[in-house]
Amino acid sequence: MGYKITNIYVITTVAVIGGALFGFDIASMSAILGTQQYKCAFNQTGMKDGKCGGPTSSTQGGISAAMPGGSWVGALASGFVTDYLGRRGAIQVGAVIWCIGSAIVCSSFGIPQLVVGRFINGLSVGILSAQVPVYVAELAQPSKRGQVVGAQQWAITWGILIMFYISYGCSFIEGNAAWRTPWGVQMVPAALLFGLVFVLPESPRWLAKKERWEEAHEVLATVHAKGDYNAPFVQTEMHEIREMVEFERSNKDASYLDLFKGNMIYRTHIGVFTQIWSQLTGMNVMMLYITYVFGMAGLTGNSNLVASSIQYVINVVMTILALVFIDRWGRRTPLLVGSTLMMTFMFANAGIMATYGRPAPPGGLDNVPEQSWDLSDAQSAAKGVIACTYLFVASYAPTWGPVSWIYPPELYPLRLRGKAVALSTSSNWIFNFALSYFVPPAFENIQWKVYIVFGVFCLAMTIHVFFAFPETAGKTLEEVETMFTTPGLRPWKTKVQYQHVRMLEQGAIQTDKAADIRAEEGTHIEKNASALPE
Template identity: 80%
Template sequence: MVYVVSNIYVITTIAVIGGALFGFDIASMSAILGTQQYKCFFNQGGLDEDGQCAGPTSSTQGGISASMPGGSFVGALASGIITDMFGRRKAIQLGAIIWCVGSIITCASFSIGQLVVGRFINGVAVGICSAQVPVYVAELAQPSKRGTVVGAQQWAITWGILIMFYISYGSSFLDGNAAWRLPWGLQMIPAVLLFFALFFLPESPRWLAKKDRWEECHETLALVHAKGNHSDPFVQTELREIREMCEFERDNKDASYLDLFKPNMINRTHIGMFTQIWSQLTGMNVMMLYITYVFGMAGLSGNANLVASSIQYVINVVMTIFALLFIDRWGRRTPLLVGSTLMMTFMFANAGIMKTYGKPAPPGGVDHVAEESWDMSDAQSAAKGVIACTYLFVASYAPTWGPVSWIYPPELFPLRLRGKAVAVTTSSNWIFNFALSYFVPPAFENIKWQVYILFGVFCATMTIHVFFFFPETAGKTLEDVDSMFHSDVKAWKTKVQFQDIRRAELGGVVFDKTADEEKPAAVAVERPVGAV
């Protein structure tokens, strides 16, 4: 008999390696695109005035960077069909295989076209994993732990960024093409580990139930939630709830992508999609990918630029820990609102500093990273202000929009639609990632400091949108979420139900309680508590 991991935190640690793959891509491209080895091999601009390789043009570099999110868009959409047919676990394993194929092509690239194809295939893998890892761990976790385990996806991304950045930075000291081939080759190792480790993880009990594999469903619930005790009250109520849900959905026609846009579901779809869209329009991933441009404008060059860039990756990892510890108590709305407000502040601050103290760069650009960019090398105090605001921006994103953008969408949808729904919401992330990856290099050259104004306006807009339309889902069962969307309750009046759900998990019952009461009602009412 094959050993099956039962601890939800161990399961999550293995599964979210799929999220780390995205981080590997961000960091490797960020660290590599400024190196002379990379620029000389893929050189399109000849030599600059200092006799150094100019590298790909800004539009070409935008295309190279955008090829990965372009593939992720395709992979995320396809993942909805794959996961419903073969299961959450096998979908993630398929993503790991595709990642290895793309990495081999990227590592062996001898032309820009081959590099783009390899990165596109890598993107397909990231799209599959980024869409289905949150679904997988959300369907296995207890409601009070759901935010932590799904948020671990974002933490894995931050670790992927940090680890691969330093690997790429170290490789930059190698001579020749090994400086960029080595990092893109090494990034296959985690995917290989993920593929084989998944054989020791359980399948989602909700997917098993959907396929009428009830004995396996019951076994998995008991294994993960009660150390194998099939008679545990929480396991029994959760199994009953899943069975009732499946019976209800079996009476309805099979779910399709079109169901997400019908009147009874379109509001949830709009919220899920915009959670991912706004996550991109904060500007975070852009700043991560092109941080060498930003710090080059601030007067940092060479190794100083790369080391300063790496500090924000450390901040990203550390600050995400707070979300893992407290996100189920904080809820979803509060982190989103606080995060977007703080990010707006730092974006506008950067714009003001760069406008006041910066100037157009001399021919050749700053540190040979971006031609005709913005230069602040003559105003060191102001340049340090730009760097500080950038760090504070990252510190604001890491515990708020970073993890919540992955936690929130799987909580919005019923089982029959969840796989496809999260595929659609995640594809929204990737199509905007694609557009921004292509847009930012020429934007830094052509509109310069105004890029910060643009993202600051986005942050202000999303704050308003979240306040009026995004309800609180933390700690709620599926019944609570369904009734919330079918009621007239306003988004800003919804609250976290963390304490109620913790009592339910410990005792197998949920206590009826109004939003304003301090104590549970005298009568305990049994009801399903395991849905996510």
């Protein structure tokens, strides 16, 4: 198959550049929308105190929402793209579309062109956010699947951090170059992604689905067993994949309607709500419009931007916890703990602002209508809002952030996985679209009560996860399928089976390393050696 990268961590590093593109968009919009250069270029509200007022709040909501609107369309379309072109082909299509959209955005001479460019960028993000998790999930060993799929979220956090500081640095440039430069620079990683995908292996499960068995076997052997075609774990995976493909062969090509038939609708609702709830935590809203929140806390100008950037650093650092421990923690526990903590900090912010704040003057603080609440006279309370915001981010980063990308690809059978994850991801983007449009006027009209809304959502998702979301960690993708098709599933009784998959994978490790592993992990593996696949 020619030269291919076979280390799963290197493969993941390349693939999740697609996730970083979403982070670029969040950070650049957040950092740019408060600058005078941007406001003057797209000014609709005239001059106030010698400064450009920028777009109206509803127009800014539309500009921000154009990207997730496009992502919704892109995510749905990705199901067809990935089934036809493969996981790698879908990623490359997304990279090309991103470059086209970025070229339109950075050359914008009016709001309509800006909206069109951001919509096209959204098409790219929709495709990549849906198919990158599928790609790495289908390549990874079960004990590493959460780790490598979770890297999608880590890439998003890095994209946010890097692009925020690029945009912040460019804010000191005079004229339109202040916002054209960062929106042009973001084409570089997409071009890099397009080129590097040529040296990545294709998903073995997609190859098997297309009856390309020799290639599928080769990919499994090179990625999981350093080229040993006869390694027990490789043989076990090939056997399970072959059984699954044979079982599904009698079915016609899967359609989106199949996701709503029979017991599949249960899994569909879990995948869809995983992505919906991840948006209704309020995290992306906090990221995109954080300058409004800190503006209400009394921060202005560069101090606002610098304080906003701290949460991006927290996001990057705290996501590392998930990458290290997520396959041992599982999926249910992080979701339940994360939503409970986020609910607490949302309600805390609402209480602080209601108790110590007051309505801002007409037109908002610093002539920003969205900054409709004033905490400037209560500095301790303002610091409390900032602290709760940072703690909220620290709660989201190792929990709902990565798990919302890890969980959906694990839920579905092979024949439906591409379209199912596309549908799940599209629900993320349609809610992202709605919230991006809703939040600016919400801050303007219901003020601190915005926090109450998201706090209630966090409470609802905690209850939903406990009763409806089963544990998928510690199982091969084929074993997850068996779990869902076995009668009597009780989500709250499902457990992480990390040692189970580690024992399976030990069969793929070369003989000269087996003794070291036994010594490191103790006699448990020795006692269960008979359970390893022959």
